[in-house]
Amino acid sequence: MLLPQTRGPLSEAVVAGLAGHRSFDVATLSRAVQELPAGTDLLTDDDFHLALWMLYELHYHDFEGVDPDLEWDPDVLHVRRLLEGPFEAELRRRCEPHVAETLAAEGELPERLFALTESFEGPSVAKFVHRKATLEQFLELMVQRSIYHLKESDPHSWVIPRITGKPKAALVELQYDEYGGGRPDRLHATMFGDSLEGCGLDRRYGAYVDRVPGYTLASNNAMSLLGLHRRLRGAAMGHLGAFEATSSLPCRKFAGGVRRLGLPEVVATYFDEHVEADAVHEQLAFRDICGELVRTGQAEERDVVLGVTVCLLMDAVAGDRMLAAWEAGRSTLRAGSAGSPQTLPAPSSGPRGVHRAVAS
Amino acid sequence: MRLVGRVPEPVAFCGDDIEVTPCPEGPMLVRGADAVRDGAGELHPTTRPVVAVCACDRSQRMPWCDGTHKVLRRRQ
Numbered sequence: 001m002l003l004p005q006t007r008g009p010l011s012e013a014v015v016a017g018l019a020g021h022r023s024f025d026v027a028t029l030s031r032a033v034q035e036l037p038a039g040t041d042l043l044t045d046d047d048f049h050l051a052l053w054m055l056y057e058l059h060y061h062d063f064e065g066v067d068p069d070l071e072w073d074p075d076v077l078h079v080r081r082l083l084e085g086p087f088e089a090e091l092r093r094r095c096e097p098h099v100a101e102t103l104a105a106e107g108e109l110p111e112r113l114f115a116l117t118e119s120f121e122g123p124s125v126a127k128f129v130h131r132k133a134t135l136e137q138f139l140e141l142m143v144q145r146s147i148y149h150l151k152e153s154d155p156h157s158w159v160i161p162r163i164t165g166k167p168k169a170a171l172v173e174l175q176y177d178e179y180g181g182g183r184p185d186r187l188h189a190t191m192f193g194d195s196l197e198g199c200g201l202d203r204r205y206g207a208y209v210d211r212v213p214g215y216t217l218a219s220n221n222a223m224s225l226l227g228l229h230r231r232l233r234g235a236a237m238g239h240l241g242a243f244e245a246t247s248s249l250p251c252r253k254f255a256g257g258v259r260r261l262g263l264p265e266v267v268a269t270y271f272d273e274h275v276e277a278d279a280v281h282e283q284l285a286f287r288d289i290c291g292e293l294v295r296t297g298q299a300e301e302r303d304v305v306l307g308v309t310v311c312l313l314m315d316a317v318a319g320d321r322m323l324a325a326w327e328a329g330r331s332t333l334r335a336g337s338a339g340s341p342q343t344l345p346a347p348s349s350g351p352r353g354v355h356r357a358v359a360s
Numbered sequence: 361m362r363l364v365g366r367v368p369e370p371v372a373f374c375g376d377d378i379e380v381t382p383c384p385e386g387p388m389l390v391r392g393a394d395a396v397r398d399g400a401g402e403l404h405p406t407t408r409p410v411v412a413v414c415a416c417d418r419s420q421r422m423p424w425c426d427g428t429h430k431v432l433r434r435r436q
Contacts, residue, residue: 108384118433177409181407252420252426252427275421276412278427279387279425280389280408280410287383
């Protein structure tokens with residue numbers, strides 16, 4: 001994919017370093033992180049999260065013209081840590097009340113994790129999509145989701161070599177299903193690509209990075225943060241569990257919305273698959289992975305609960321902003337840059353007579 | 361065939377080496393099934409390594425769990 005358009009001093013410095021225009025200026029970046037303007041929201045800031053997203057992305061895919069060896073460059077890793085530190089601290093600070101409450105609650109851990117996901121306050125984007133969203137708004141949702149879902153499940157796979165026994169077997173069992181059970185056309189990331197195509201959208205990895213706001217990059221960064229640090233393996237698996245446990249019922253609503261909007265069946269198929277698959281995965285993740293990791297001393301209960309809360313928090317932060325934009329009649333996407341289309345394209349076969357251009 | 365815990369009738373599983381694990385207040389996890397036969401005798405094939413079979417009888421994708429038991433729990 002192409003390096004994204006910059007959004008401020010941090011992403012400018014990272015792009016310059018990755019493109020090889022100049023070496024990573026660790027001292028300047030360090031100062032910029034320390035002197036972030038007062039009021040910078042570390043869960044949504046555009047510049048901060050674009051910079052961190054690029055650094056994480058080196059572990060997943062190529063950027064055109066960027067030396068792949070930079071993945072393990074000490075200066076690059078140094079800068080990544082400068083950004084990860086405050087992000088992790090902010091996540092812990094915002095999650096702590098929920099974590100403390102769940103740790104103090106009675107009952108078996110899986111039951112408490114299910115209870116936390118069911119009681120966490122957050123807006124329902126799925127309900128909105130089911131009943132109200134226009135075609136344009138649904139396409140925006142697909143663009144927002146493309147950042148993660150074209151690499152669906154990958155951030156949680158980092159944990160496989162870091163755990164053992166029953167939780168490892170359960171994680172691989174879950175991921176085998178995510179990765180299509182041996183059938184490439186059933187890879188969930190591929191199925192998501194098919195559904196993007198069914199919407200008339202670009203299925204190439206990273207195609208919409210310039211369009212998505214900081215909160216979407218931040219929720220992706222949270223997954224990479226938890227997945228890439230072995231010490232956070234319990235939190236990564238808690239995140240996985242919460243992701244799965246907040247998927248079945250919403251995906252049923254998304255599928256309903258897709259059919260209401262008259263989009264091609266391939267789009268609904270992706271969501272149907274997740275209704276069924278994630279009803280299995282949530283049980284595996286909370287019982288056989290999270291519960292067993294803690295029971296066998298491979299992870300701390302506090303870390304697992306933190307990961308669950310991180311997922312729920314980031315989802316709520318994004319959902320709040322998306323619904324607020326839509327209710328105010330605004331797009332949730334950033335304006336297209338000079339080189340990218342200003343509107344999202346029309347679905348190849350969708351409802352007729354509907355205005356499909358998405359304002360930027 | 362090895363059974364772990366109670367299996368509500370009249371669901372039947374087809375496969376050589378089947379393991380059934382009931383989840384508290386949730387579905388039955390079934391490993392090793394090629395298909396599930398529902399109460400009406402209809403066969404529902406699957407290729408998943410593990411499936412969640414509805415135990416609350418309210419799923420809209422029977423015989424598979426679709427998470428509806430969580431909605432029922434909230435209403436109680």
